[in-house]
Amino acid sequence: MSSPNDPGQAPAERLPHRLYDADGNPTKDRPWIFRTYAGHSSAAASNALYRKNLAAGQTGLSVAFDLPTQTGYSSDHPLALPEVGKVGVPINTIDDMHQLFEGIPLAEMNTSMTINATAMWLLALYIGVARERGEDVRKLQGTTQNDIIKEYLARGTYIFPPEASLRLIAEMYEYCLDNLPKWNASNICSYHLQEAGATPVQELAFALANAIGVLDTIRERGVVPANRFPEVVGRISFFVNSGIRFIEEMCKMRAFVELWDEITRDRYGVTDPKLRLFRYGVQVNSLGLTEQQPENNAWRILIEALGVTLSRKARCRALQLPAWNEALSLPRPWDQQWSLRLQQILAYETDLLEYPDIFDGSVVIESKVEELKRQAREEIARIEAMGGIRAAVESGYLKSQLVRSMSERVSKINSGELVIVGVNRWTDGLPSPLLTGEDGGIFKVDEAETRRTLEALAAVKAKRDPARVQAALEALEAAARSGANLMEPSIECALARVTTGEWADTLRRVFGEYRPPTGVEGQRLYVDSDRVAEVRRRAEEFVRRTGHRPRIVVGKPGLDGHSNGAEVIAVAARHCGFDVVYSGIRLTPEEIVQSAVEEAADVVGLSILSGSHLDLTRQVIDGLRAAGAGDSIPVIVGGIIPKDDHEALRALGVRQVFTPADFDLADVMSRIMDVVEEQAGVRAR
Amino acid sequence: MTAPALDDLIAGAIALEKWPLARLVRLFEDARPEAVPGKAAAIAALEAHGALPRATVAGFTGTPGSGKSTLVGELAARMVARDPAVSVAVLAIDPSSYRSGGSILGDRTRVHFPIGERRLYFRSQPSDRELGGIGRATYPVVRVLERLFDYVFVETVGIGQSEIEVERLADRVYLVLQPLGGDHIQFMKAGIMEVPNAFILNKCDVGAAARRSYHALRASIDFARPGEATPPPIFRTSALSGEGLDDVLADLAAHRTLRDAAGRRERDRYFLEKWVRDEYGRFGLELLERQGGAEALLARAAMFEAAQAAYRPPVAPPG
Numbered sequence A: 001m002s003s004p005n006d007p008g009q010a011p012a013e014r015l016p017h018r019l020y021d022a023d024g025n026p027t028k029d030r031p032w033i034f035r036t037y038a039g040h041s042s043a044a045a046s047n048a049l050y051r052k053n054l055a056a057g058q059t060g061l062s063v064a065f066d067l068p069t070q071t072g073y074s075s076d077h078p079l080a081l082p083e084v085g086k087v088g089v090p091i092n093t094i095d096d097m098h099q100l101f102e103g104i105p106l107a108e109m110n111t112s113m114t115i116n117a118t119a120m121w122l123l124a125l126y127i128g129v130a131r132e133r134g135e136d137v138r139k140l141q142g143t144t145q146n147d148i149i150k151e152y153l154a155r156g157t158y159i160f161p162p163e164a165s166l167r168l169i170a171e172m173y174e175y176c177l178d179n180l181p182k183w184n185a186s187n188i189c190s191y192h193l194q195e196a197g198a199t200p201v202q203e204l205a206f207a208l209a210n211a212i213g214v215l216d217t218i219r220e221r222g223v224v225p226a227n228r229f230p231e232v233v234g235r236i237s238f239f240v241n242s243g244i245r246f247i248e249e250m251c252k253m254r255a256f257v258e259l260w261d262e263i264t265r266d267r268y269g270v271t272d273p274k275l276r277l278f279r280y281g282v283q284v285n286s287l288g289l290t291e292q293q294p295e296n297n298a299w300r301i302l303i304e305a306l307g308v309t310l311s312r313k314a315r316c317r318a319l320q321l322p323a324w325n326e327a328l329s330l331p332r333p334w335d336q337q338w339s340l341r342l343q344q345i346l347a348y349e350t351d352l353l354e355y356p357d358i359f360d361g362s363v364v365i366e367s368k369v370e371e372l373k374r375q376a377r378e379e380i381a382r383i384e385a386m387g388g389i390r391a392a393v394e395s396g397y398l399k400s401q402l403v404r405s406m407s408e409r410v411s412k413i414n415s416g417e418l419v420i421v422g423v424n425r426w427t428d429g430l431p432s433p434l435l436t437g438e439d440g441g442i443f444k445v446d447e448a449e450t451r452r453t454l455e456a457l458a459a460v461k462a463k464r465d466p467a468r469v470q471a472a473l474e475a476l477e478a479a480a481r482s483g484a485n486l487m488e489p490s491i492e493c494a495l496a497r498v499t500t501g502e503w504a505d506t507l508r509r510v511f512g513e514y515r516p517p518t519g520v521e522g523q524r525l526y527v528d529s530d531r532v533a534e535v536r537r538r539a540e541e542f543v544r545r546t547g548h549r550p551r552i553v554v555g556k557p558g559l560d561g562h563s564n565g566a567e568v569i570a571v572a573a574r575h576c577g578f579d580v581v582y583s584g585i586r587l588t589p590e591e592i593v594q595s596a597v598e599e600a601a602d603v604v605g606l607s608i609l610s611g612s613h614l615d616l617t618r619q620v621i622d623g624l625r626a627a628g629a630g631d632s633i634p635v636i637v638g639g640i641i642p643k644d645d646h647e648a649l650r651a652l653g654v655r656q657v658f659t660p661a662d663f664d665l666a667d668v669m670s671r672i673m674d675v676v677e678e679q680a681g682v683r684a685r
Numbered sequence B: 001m002t003a004p005a006l007d008d009l010i011a012g013a014i015a016l017e018k019w020p021l022a023r024l025v026r027l028f029e030d031a032r033p034e035a036v037p038g039k040a041a042a043i044a045a046l047e048a049h050g051a052l053p054r055a056t057v058a059g060f061t062g063t064p065g066s067g068k069s070t071l072v073g074e075l076a077a078r079m080v081a082r083d084p085a086v087s088v089a090v091l092a093i094d095p096s097s098y099r100s101g102g103s104i105l106g107d108r109t110r111v112h113f114p115i116g117e118r119r120l121y122f123r124s125q126p127s128d129r130e131l132g133g134i135g136r137a138t139y140p141v142v143r144v145l146e147r148l149f150d151y152v153f154v155e156t157v158g159i160g161q162s163e164i165e166v167e168r169l170a171d172r173v174y175l176v177l178q179p180l181g182g183d184h185i186q187f188m189k190a191g192i193m194e195v196p197n198a199f200i201l202n203k204c205d206v207g208a209a210a211r212r213s214y215h216a217l218r219a220s221i222d223f224a225r226p227g228e229a230t231p232p233p234i235f236r237t238s239a240l241s242g243e244g245l246d247d248v249l250a251d252l253a254a255h256r257t258l259r260d261a262a263g264r265r266e267r268d269r270y271f272l273e274k275w276v277r278d279e280y281g282r283f284g285l286e287l288l289e290r291q292g293g294a295e296a297l298l299a300r301a302a303m304f305e306a307a308q309a310a311y312r313p314p315v316a317p318p319g
Helices: A044-057 A067-071 A092-099 A121-131 A150-154 A161-179 A191-195 A200-221 A225-237 A244-265 A294-307 A333-349 A362-385 A387-393 A397-415 A446-462 A468-481 A487-493 A502-509 A530-546 A564-576 A589-598 A613-626 A643-650 A666-681 B003-014 B018-029 B034-050 B068-080 B136-144 B164-169 B183-190 B209-222 B245-254 B259-288 B293-300 B302-308
Strands: A033-035 A061-064 A110-114 A141-144 A187-189 A239-240 A279-284 A319-320 A553-557 A578-584 A603-608 A634-638 A656-658 B056-062 B086-094 B103-105 B120-126 B151-155 B170-178 B198-201 B233-236
Touching: A033 A333, A033 A643, A044 A061, A044 A092, A044 A333, A044 A446, A067 A502, A092 A121, A092 A487, A110 A121, A121 A141, A121 A487, A121 A502, A141 A239, A141 A553, A150 A161, A150 A191, A150 A200, A150 A387, A150 A397, A161 A200, A161 A225, A161 A387, A161 A487, A161 A502, A187 A191, A187 A200, A191 A239, A191 B068, A200 A225, A200 A244, A200 A362, A200 A397, A200 B164, A239 A244, A239 A294, A239 A643, A244 A294, A244 A362, A279 A294, A294 A333, A387 A634, A397 A564, A397 A634, A397 B209, A468 A487, A487 A502, A502 B056, A530 A666, A553 A564, A553 A589, A564 A603, A564 A634, A564 B056, A564 B103, A564 B120, A578 B120, A589 A603, A589 A613, A589 B018, A589 B120, A603 A666, A603 B183, A613 A634, A613 A643, A634 B056, A634 B164, A643 A656, B003 B018, B003 B034, B018 B034, B018 B136, B034 B136, B034 B302, B056 B068, B056 B164, B056 B245, B068 B086, B068 B120, B068 B245, B086 B103, B086 B136, B120 B136, B136 B151, B136 B164, B136 B183, B136 B259, B136 B302, B170 B245, B198 B245, B209 B233, B233 B245, B259 B293, B259 B302, B293 B302
Parallel strands: A033 A319, A061 A110, A110 A141, A187 A239, A239 A279, A279 A319, A553 A578, A553 A603, A578 B103, A603 A634, A634 A656, B056 B151, B056 B170, B086 B120, B086 B151, B170 B198, B198 B233
Antiparallel strands: none
């Protein structure tokens, strides 16, 4: 047997359990790209974090932007202020972008940006930085997430209606084809669908139908010549989730690979197998991470990482792992380092990368993969019959399917059918020493950084050339109206030091803003227990005593679009006999106050995951008071709310605080009913 | 409620302050017999303050998916933005669950309304297990809102057999359709095409499909309503782009007529009988006849609510 260090000597035989390179020498695979989803506070603070992470052995960057940047508001917009730097880095102008990548050569980096509605703008800023630095733009490598469908369905940072949004995506593919050949203009995301409750089959079907929608759009536009269309197909990449059922998840990945090969060959006639590869990155599941006994999440993350690395044929290209304490707050740098170490151990200490695919030939795996593929094909056919992914979004079909899956999941957790250790089984545990550090084991944004961001924005506005700004914005608007590609006008906006808000506002004027279906109408909750019956009985008693049904206004103030929690509460409240005024997402506190007052709500439920709960809640309570309803309409709050803040919320007047630990819906509804009865003075028990 | 408290509430509602207004509406949503005297007192107080019926009531009906909610919201917002003197209340009805009695009232999600604009009031209402396009509390609440606003828009649950109720309630009824819905064929079978005063073909931003639908709809109306001197208009709108909305508003303004006393009395009669039937069943209706019938009861009482109060129900109400 020849050793890998023994060149020139041809091996006598090939062993099925070994990997060989092109010359027939035994070899091992290169690891996937290690990333950590990161960014917070300000461009300067995030830059420092990136450099630290790269020094620790991270091999790519994954940029988290704050919600104003994602939804096209500059940091000084009233809707933006409470959110600046909370869940990611704020980027207002090209100067912020320069700061963010200071000391990091762009041409040598692989950068993934979680950015969607404003993806074109952020890519324009990135290109702008490269141009101003004199770097070779053609060498830029990375990904803009840029998947608007899942924003409508699950994540909520959309701005424009579907047609305009798909146009922006298509134009980026068309632009990148020649100008940034190594850039993934978008990333078809099934990740967020799983977070919103999607089953593996739904994940497969919805993501693939989504990719078909993007490719069909580009093909129908006819900008890319037919002979180069296969290259566009080859640029489609995916962003996938990996859940705790890791065998099934691994099979799901194999099903993805095989179905994509099939679709690209049969539907798009791509002959080059390389252009048919299913290229994907992964962030493993956050939905299943628990607030209770959070240290258990470390094991969950490990197992979920195995799901997307074990099968060589379906191994991810890039992996980012959440931190063990994500259900509690944003992770600290140490938490992220701990997750990175997991990847390094898996790739470098174990023998994982030394073997060909270890599942080939397994009848069990093959049968499971075939079943997933068959069910996914059926669902894709259903979506096609409706007129494709866009029609299925606009009709509310996809959203209602997800809300239903999520309701079923929650129902199963409630009934104990779905076991979650530390949540509905083995709930008594010793206190975790990980949570007893000086900072309580959680991360807090430094408020001073927001001031620095605002100062930087003001400084840019003061020193830029207003004539160039105006000309750039006018050119952008003209191109938007004429249908010309918006990339170059956007790059000129970047170089002219236009702000994020100005760029987005210009396009809002042309395209309008979109409000997709909420998916909560007509949903049922599959929870039937004595305790639900009890809440219903109390609701009927409330009707008898007061002459009206208990009425809850459920709203999500601020820019955070993760609406699952609010939706589940809306469906559960209706199930328990409430009239639910569900107002959707991205509302200002004033809008929620107006809904609550006009509707004479018995209680207002706020859902806040962005970390801005104190600010936003205070504004709602002040607003109710100003309308004269402060003493009449109680407020409850749910979301990712650190223990330390519960007291502060109660001091503001909040009557109940719910966190992910409150998974038992009957209990949640019962506590909401307590508040409503107490307020109306009809306490029945 | 004490008399001074009621007076404060009425004064606030007349000034279109949202919280007093919302509480007043709540009073009229209360369907319990014991709420009747309070409602009668509130109507009397409104009239004493000079708040007499003055609204044109417009009913908007149509299938789910026709974009009805967005359209009604945009029409209302546009109306108050265009004319600084006009005020509009929107009453949007959504279905209730038969199992739990609860409901999701999602119509507010469709439109961003101006903040703090007193001349625009939006209220959601559950159908409360009613089969018709409107709820049990719809008529009582309309009776309040029509004394406070220039226009009251009622958006129905959807389309069903009981669109006739909307016709009874509203001064002008619009049927909202979407292009290529094919709905009008079904509507024709169900006799619904005969009800509306005007048709709105919404989502006309979709182009050629909208044009084809327009001509198909025109033909269906001609077929369903032959020989009408002035065939009902069809408006082509897009709530997204705003196209055609002004035409609908102009149509409303052109039909800004008030019901005469006879028309109001007839509407009261219909909804009084409906109330008796809903609350006390067929036996209740028999009792109403023995007490002289709805018309006589309304003639004796000064108003709808007083007639409700004067009605003597079965001794042991079912329940």
